[in-house]
Amino acid sequence: MTVVGPVTERWAPEQAGPVHENWQLAAPVGPETDLWALGALLFRAVQGHAPYPEESTAELVQLVCAEPPAFAEECGPLRPVVESLLRQDPTDRLDFEELSGWLRSLVRSAPEPDAGTHVVPVPPADPSRLPIVRRRGELVRRRRAALPDTHPHGRHKRAREGRSSPRSLGRTLLLLILLLLAGAVAYAMLFLPKQKDDGAAGDDRTGSAGQASPAPSRSAGPASGRSTPDGSPSASAPATGTQTGGGPAVADGFTLRKDPDGFQVAVAKGWDRTPRNGSGQVVYAHGNFELILVPGRDSTSSYGSDPMVYQRDKEKELQPYRDSSWSTATGLRTIEVGGRTMAEGQFTWTDGQGRDLFVRNMAILIHGRYHLVQVRGPEAQRDEITRLYDQATATYRYTG
Known part of the structure; x- marks a missing residue:
């Protein structure tokens, strides 16, 4: 771990397995490991960053074993190839023949680049001439030999001394920037009006122009781990919202x-609204969007007391994700506040009709039972799904 360091290409799950005690797969290191490295390299080359955080080797190893990589959203036609190569189970990755077929197909269908107008044409090759074979360093020796023997060394030396180096130019620019910053700070301290004392200001906040502005809201959504006394999550609503009967x-x-x-x-x-069905779901739907709510169907006595394990491995509403061969999961996290525990995540899969779905899901543990809030919709409408999900999770209250 010390020698390799936090490099995603070198830490396939089957390589990280021996140093991660909870990892369950034990596939031998083989060609699948090289395919993982290729997938991580393609992701890095196209996306501009690695599919996992690389600040710490221990954290990288744990994430590789426990969580799927980030979405390859900028990879375009390469996205299914990259995401397949980065599957955690080596047996689920594309094999060499399938990968070769995919890449050949992509290369054949790729458009020719637009050369533009600023292109220098290459002169046609003369088949009658043989290539000139030169020894290493020959061009350098000839160039030096062509220099006159009587060049004025002193003039060249003075010219080199008078020419500014990039390092000295960088020092000069840094010094100028520091002087400007010092001048700006001095001007602000001397001429700008001072703010009122905190005790006299109260709740009003005044800008530099003297106009009062309201204090920012301190309410937080599920991401900050807030919860209500009954254990349901609470999130901040837009400023244009309305208050209903003292509720959210x-x-x-x-x-x-x-x-x-x-x-x-x-x-x-x-x-x-669709009444509760045989799976204990209450569904609100409109067009291609669904809000699925399950108020306490599953208990901890049957499904365990860890919401993340329940969400990832046992929740019935996410079974299509586990069954799909093209599925991803990201943003998996556990929130513990005031003795209440919640787990949330983002999932994608292809349904039986060939549609790509994007799903936001939260499992809330209240009084020994799991309550689910899930929003589904087309993958192309992620922002709208997130807006619906934020409102649902911020206002869900168990009243039974």
Whole structure:
């Protein structure tokens, strides 16, 4: 680990397995490891960064074994190839023949680059002339030999001494920048008006122009780990939202629905509700979007007390993700606040109709039972799905 360091290409899961005690796969290191390295290299070359954080070797090894890589969103036609090569299970990766076929197909279908107007044409090759074979360093010796023997060494020396080096130029620029910064600080201290004392200012905040501005909201969403007394997550709502009967703030375009199955949640206006089905799901739907709510169907006595394990391995609503051959998971994290535990994540998979789905999911543990908030929709509509998900998780309350 010390010699290799935090380099994703060198830490395939089967290589990291011996140093990660919880890793379950034990595939031998072989060609699949080289395919992993190729996938990480293609990801790095196209995306501009590695598929995993590389600040620490120990963290990189743990992430490689426990979480899938980042989305290869900028890889274009290469995306399915890259994401397949970066699968954690070596047996799920493309083999050499499949990879060769994919790459040949992509090369054949790739458009020719636009050469543009500033291109120097290459002169046609003369087949009657043989290439000139030169020894290493021959051109340098000839160039030096062509210099006159009586050149004025003193003039060249003085010219070299008078010419500024890049290092001295960098020092000069740095000195000028520091002087400008010092002047700006001095000007601010001498001439700009001083702020009021914190005790006299109260809750009002005044800008440099003397106009009062409201204090920023301190409410936080699921990402900051806030929760309400009943264990449901709480998130900040947009400033244009409305307050309903002392309950959570609801954004414009949403309405707070008090469901007869024992919960309340903010749903976009105009959505249709489907009564609880045989899987214990209450579904609100509109077009290609679905809000799925499961109020306490599964218990910790049957599914364990770890929401992340439940979400990743046991949650029925994510079974299509586990069954799909083209699926990804990212943003997996556990939130523990006030004795309550939640797990959330982002998932993609291809459904039975060939549609690419993007899913935001949260599993909330309340009084020994799991409550689920899940929003599904087309992968191309990620921002809209996130907006619906944020409102649902911020306003979900168990009332049963």
